[in-house]
Amino acid sequence: MDASLPEEDTAVFRFRVSCQEINCLVSLKEPGKIVQGEDNQIESCQYVINLTRSPEPEVDIFGHPWIIIGLERHGVVKQLV
Secondary structure (H helix, E strand, O other), X not given: OEEEEEEXXXXXXXXXXXXXXXXXXXXXXXXXXXXXXXXXXXXXXXXXXXXXXXXXXXXXXXXXXXXXXXXXXXXXXXXXX
């Protein structure tokens, strides 16, 4: 989407990712019991992800120096099944 420099030498990149999700939350105490949504309720949604370089990168653990500093869910549309 875009990039900015809110602080000196620290770039922030914004990405929009589109995906489909099944809106179905099940109980941890009672496996198979649906507590929210339906097992066939598909939603099309978008996430906006903000990331920047980590001030203390652990490249040997994560394989990259980036850290997510923001995650927002946008544009949820229920799909017909």
